[in-house]
Each structure stands twice: as C-alpha cells, then as structure tokens.
C-alpha cells in the first residue's frame with residue numbers, strides 16, 4: 001500500500017510538471033527555426049542569410065512589400081520565386097496558428 005501511494009504521488013507530480021511546460025512562443029520558434037537565415041533581429045546578417053540574399057525584414061520598405069497572407073503561405077508551404085524554392089515550408093513543424101504568430105512576430109521587427 002505504501003508503495004502504491006508513492007506511485008500515485010509520483011504520477012501526480014509528473015502530470016503537474018508536464019502541464020507546466022509551456023507551448024513555445026513565436027520568438028522561441030523564430031530563434032530555433034528561422035534565425036539561422038533571417039537573423040534573430042530579422043536583418044538576415046548571418047552567413048546563410050547573406051548567402052541566400054535574404055531581405056532585411058526590419059526595413060519599412062520590405063515590410064510594405066510583404067503581404068500577411070503571402071507570408072503565412074511562405075511559412076507553411078515554402079517560398080518560391082520563378083518556380084524555384086528559396087525557402088522550405090514549415091507546415092510539418094508548425095500549426096497554422098503558430099505560423100500566424102510568426103507573421104505577427106515578423107511584423108513587429110524594428111530597425
């Protein structure tokens with residue numbers, strides 16, 4: 001009986017710990033999946049960002065060029081130019097809501 005109590009207590013403690021682990025924020029997802037090319041600050045001043053000629057998303061002119069629905073589509077399905085894939089899609093990693101949160105995150109990047 002004593003052992004069973006211990007197991008039950010351990011189970012409850014585990015459930016608590018699991019419930020407390022939070023869903024990753026857009027900033028965390030950006031850092032983990034996007035910053036290697038786009039830069040943590042969105043300026044794309046990384047080795048890959050420069051190599052792939054990624055635009056600086058902190059610039060007002062670039063922000064104005066981008067449309068929210070196209071950004072969302074790019075994040076989920078990939079970004080294509082003249083039929084060539086320039087960025088892969090992330091729909092296997094991120095839900096539509098997470099992708100939308102990433103669009104919001106990109107929109108608040110500042111120079």
Ligand code: HEC
Nearest residue numbers: 033034037052054055066070071074075079086087090102
């Ligand atoms: C391997 C490099 C790489 C990674 C990693 C990467 N991207 Fe991109 N991304 C690009 C390139 C290249 C382009 C096209 C050039 C540009 O827009 O500057 C692009 C374009 C975009 C666009 C522009 C779409 C438009 O409408 O103009 C958005 C938004 C975007 N990426 C978001 C993200 C997000 C969010 C992540 C992480 C989940 C991510 N990218 C990860 C390389 C990358």
